[in-house]
Amino acid sequence: MKDSNTYIFIYASVMVVVVAAVLSAVSTLLKPYQDLNIEMARKLDILRSIEKAEGVAEADNRNAYIDEEYDKYIVDSYVINHLGEIQEEIDAFGVMVREENRKPVEERNLPVFVGRDEAGEYFIIPVYGRGLWGPVFGYVALEDDYNTIFGVIFDHESETPGLGAEISTAAFENQFKGKKLFDEDNEFVSIQVIKPGTVPLDEHRVDGVSGGTITGRGVDEMLRDTLGAYVEYFRKQKNQES
Amino acid sequence: MSESGKDPLFSGKNMKLLSTPLNDENPITVQVLGICSALAVTAMLEPAVVLAIAVVAVMGAANVIISLLRNTIPNRIRIIVQLVVIASLVILVDQILQAFLYDVSRQLSVFVGLIITNCIIMGRLEAFALSNKPWPSFLDGIGNAAGYGWILIVVGFFRELLGSGTLWGYPVMETLGVYNFGYEDNGFMILPPMALITVGVIIWVQRSRNRKLIESK
Numbered sequence: 001m002k003d004s005n006t007y008i009f010i011y012a013s014v015m016v017v018v019v020a021a022v023l024s025a026v027s028t029l030l031k032p033y034q035d036l037n038i039e040m041a042r043k044l045d046i047l048r049s050i051e052k053a054e055g056v057a058e059a060d061n062r063n064a065y066i067d068e069e070y071d072k073y074i075v076d077s078y079v080i081n082h083l084g085e086i087q088e089e090i091d092a093f094g095v096m097v098r099e100e101n102r103k104p105v106e107e108r109n110l111p112v113f114v115g116r117d118e119a120g121e122y123f124i125i126p127v128y129g130r131g132l133w134g135p136v137f138g139y140v141a142l143e144d145d146y147n148t149i150f151g152v153i154f155d156h157e158s159e160t161p162g163l164g165a166e167i168s169t170a171a172f173e174n175q176f177k178g179k180k181l182f183d184e185d186n187e188f189v190s191i192q193v194i195k196p197g198t199v200p201l202d203e204h205r206v207d208g209v210s211g212g213t214i215t216g217r218g219v220d221e222m223l224r225d226t227l228g229a230y231v232e233y234f235r236k237q238k239n240q241e242s
Numbered sequence: 243m244s245e246s247g248k249d250p251l252f253s254g255k256n257m258k259l260l261s262t263p264l265n266d267e268n269p270i271t272v273q274v275l276g277i278c279s280a281l282a283v284t285a286m287l288e289p290a291v292v293l294a295i296a297v298v299a300v301m302g303a304a305n306v307i308i309s310l311l312r313n314t315i316p317n318r319i320r321i322i323v324q325l326v327v328i329a330s331l332v333i334l335v336d337q338i339l340q341a342f343l344y345d346v347s348r349q350l351s352v353f354v355g356l357i358i359t360n361c362i363i364m365g366r367l368e369a370f371a372l373s374n375k376p377w378p379s380f381l382d383g384i385g386n387a388a389g390y391g392w393i394l395i396v397v398g399f400f401r402e403l404l405g406s407g408t409l410w411g412y413p414v415m416e417t418l419g420v421y422n423f424g425y426e427d428n429g430f431m432i433l434p435p436m437a438l439i440t441v442g443v444i445i446w447v448q449r450s451r452n453r454k455l456i457e458s459k
Contacts (some may be wrong), residue, residue, distance in 0.1 A: 002314075002316055002317070003316055003317060003318060007316060008316045008318060008319055011314070011315075011316055011319070011323075012319060012322075015323065015326060016326075019326055019330045022330065022334075023330060023333055023334070026334055026337055027337060030337050030338065030340070030341040033341035033342065034337075034340045034341050034344075037340065037341070037344035038344075041344065041348075133352065155348075158352040160282075160352075
């Protein structure tokens with residue numbers, strides 16, 4: 001009886017239905033908490049790209065602290081298209097770069113967050129790409145020349161700890177400080193992530209992570225692809241200033 | 243099996259289920275199972291402890307569930323049933339971590355999911371829970387997970403202390419002031435190969451104290 005086909009079919013079906021019910025119930029129940037965590041993590045990443053919210057580890061009320069810092073330093077945000085025209089009525093924080101990067105460049109909504117402190121203004125661009133095992137993403141903060149990188153924050157979903165996952169360490173991220181997106185002729189060259197030791201470093205290149213070559217390549221492509229869509233906007237802004 | 247039903251809950255026989263995996267039958271140092279995750283998450287103490295707790299929870303629960311179902315599970319699909327139970331429990335743990343311990347869940351990244359493939363768990367389900375009552379199965383699960391967990395924690399302790407000079411993020415070495423005497427953190431300890439060597443040292447120490455583990459030539 002226990003090994004009859006009918007029994008096995010019924011057993012498997014019941015099992016699947018029960019498991020599916022339990023898992024979806026739990027997932028629905030926990031969703032609000034998870035979403036809040038993700039929102040806070042994004043705000044924190046934006047702040048960290050311009051070296052703010054550094055006291056987050058000591059803060060008593062972590063979420064309140066992040067919100068407070070965010071309101072203080074992130075003064076504006078807007079969405080542009082690939083021609084650099086501002087798109088009204090779209091909330092920059094609500095734009096998912098994951099979705100946008102699947103579209104052709106012409107149709108993308110491109111969010112920009114504006115940070116300001118005593119030292120000046122920063123333009124913070126969310127970036128998104130593919131690593132070895134899953135997505136890599138982060139924020140690139142540009143100085144107000146729309147060319148020099150002030151700071152970057154990278155993160156990943158499932159890169160190997162110790163190898164690809166090293167892209168989210170300060171050692172890797174700090175290399176980007178002061179690098180430039182455009183060359184002398186005002187051509188967009190992005191920042192290359194190279195295999196350590198193969199090519200001399202200059203202001204458009206950083207060292208990749210040993211053992212994390214493919215993740216590094218993912219970061220490289222992510223920057224080229226995501227920031228590439230902003231080139232017209234950067235040019236426009238630069239011309240206005242000069 | 244009928245005899246164990248009459249045993250008191252904490253009889254010597256039951257306690258043995260809990261204690262042998264900690265030493266004589268340790269999944270990592272004696273059976274050499276579950277090494278992969280032991281190498282990967284032990285660069286810091288905190289993820290090691292969290293993963294150890296997660297494995298204890300998953301294994302205890304999985305063993306009980308399989309043991310409760312053991313008389314109904316059709317023999318031909320028992321492996322699939324075991325997998326479904328483990329996978330669902332792991333997803334539960336992952337969801338809970340994402341909701342309440344977000345940072346840790348990001349640090350552990352894929353390794354929570356990889357609990358599913360941890361051969362210790364399936365091994366115990368197949369070898370023990372399928373043919374024993376829930377209570378002994380529970381103890382067996384907890385025991386084996388703890389045997390796995392304490393090795394993880396010891397390795398994590400030494401790798402974080404010697405590799406980063408911190409413990410649970412607290413800068414121990416700096417507080418002790420040893421840097422002033424020219425001490426430097428050993429970056430090697432953070433890399434996976436050093437976890438293997440640390441596990442090797444633990445096996446060595448264990449066998450030198452527990453002679454019956456030494457294989458005869």
